[in-house]
Amino acid sequence: xxxxxxxxxxxxxxxxxxxxxxxxxxxxxxxxxxxxxxxxxxxxxxxxxxxxxxxxxxxxxxxxxxxxxxxxxxxxxxxxxxxxxxxxxxxxxxxxxxxxxxxxxxxxxxxxxxxxxxxxxxxxxxxxxxxxxxxxxxxxxxxxxxxxxxxxxxxxxxxxxxxxxxxxxxxxxxxxxxxxxxxxxxxxxxxxxxxxxxxxxxxxxxxxxxxxxxxxxxxxxxxxxxxxxxxxxxxxxxxxxxxxxxxxxxxxxxxxxx
Amino acid sequence: xxxxxxxxxxxxxxxxxxxxxxxxxxxxxxxxxxxxxxxxxxxxxxxxxxxx
Numbered sequence: 463x464x465x466x467x468x469x470x471x472x473x474x475x476x477x478x479x480x481x482x483x484x485x486x487x488x489x490x491x492x493x494x495x496x497x498x499x500x501x502x503x504x505x506x507x508x509x510x511x512x513x514x515x516x517x518x519x520x521x522x523x524x525x526x527x528x529x530x531x532x533x534x535x536x537x538x539x540x541x542x543x544x545x546x547x548x549x550x551x552x553x554x555x556x557x558x559x560x561x562x563x564x565x566x567x568x569x570x571x572x573x574x575x576x577x578x579x580x581x582x583x584x585x586x587x588x589x590x591x592x593x594x595x596x597x598x599x600x601x602x603x604x605x606x607x608x609x610x611x612x613x614x615x616x617x618x619x620x621x622x623x624x625x626x627x628x629x630x631x632x633x634x635x636x637x638x639x640x641x642x643x644x645x646x647x648x649x650x651x652x653x654x655x656x657x658x659x660x661x662x663x664x665x666x667x668x669x670x671x672x673x674x675x676x677x678x679x680x681x682x683x684x685x686x687x688x689x690x691x692x693x694x695x696x697x698x699x700x701x702x703x704x705x706x707x708x709x710x711x712x713x714x715x716x717x718x719x720x
Numbered sequence: 721x722x723x724x725x726x727x728x729x730x731x732x733x734x735x736x737x738x739x740x741x742x743x744x745x746x747x748x749x750x751x752x753x754x755x756x757x758x759x760x761x762x763x764x765x766x767x768x769x770x771x772x
Contacts, residue, residue: 479746486738494728494731701742712749712752716756
């Protein structure tokens with residue numbers, strides 16, 4: 463009807479997209495304000511396992527590191543969740559050979575790569591700030607840690623994955639190669655998880671679960687803030703994933719129509 | 721401004737940029753979908769007119 467606004471029917475994907483958008487917009491200010499006004503005092507997160515005594519005194523030498531606690535792990539966990547989606551849809555594609563499974567894998571890989579980059583940047587910033595206080599070669603200390611190296615390998619693998627998607631000819635060949643690459647790349651995610659549990663490491667102490675380091679344990683309020691930060695980044699990652707998927711679906715519709 | 725206040729403002733500024741980006745992304749995607757739908761509808765109409 464003339465003059466009536468065009469309205470698309472609300473699909474489950476659209477509802478989820480809208481929910482993740484509002485969750486992102488509400489959770490981030492809550493996180494920022496809580497992290498600011500409710501910042502834990504003296505959390506010895508890096509104090510265990512023989513590292514120097516990092517008591518996290520506020521605004522002494524590394525004021526930003528206290529806040530990075532709510533950004534660095536959350537971006538890393540969100541990237542791992544995105545890579546899990548790449549793994550799942552890559553496996554589904556190789557089983558079914560249906561290109562509909564390739565698009566979610568691509569969208570998730572792009573979001574995962576962005577989050578992985580954010581995790582590496584915040585981690586580098588955090589590590590360099592902290593370790594330069596100890597008189598150690600800060601960058602070398604951070605990048606010689608096994609877990610960091612595994613995550614760097616993960617980042618390089620998915621950088622190659624995205625490059626491969628641009629270079630490979632033909633949608634089927636591209637999807638097949640990308641699925642295989644995504645599945646192989648995902649191996650680094652459980653490896654990274656196990657690295658901090660099986661190898662002695664002072665940069666990423668095991669802070670929860672059986673066998674965790676009591677010196678690096680976090681109290682309830684910090685744990686709640688960490689959970690909030692994870693939910694905020696998960697909502698952002700989910701929203702970006704759904705938007706990217708929407709665009710890829712639109713491209714596929716246009717490609718099919720051409 | 722103290723360090724604390726500038727730090728808080730920087731984070732809130734980043735959130736503002738993020739919010740503006742996400743809302744713009746939503747608007748652009750919606751417009752794109754509407755155009756695709758309209759182009760599809762026009763194609764279908766043309767097919768009907770010129771059809772047997």
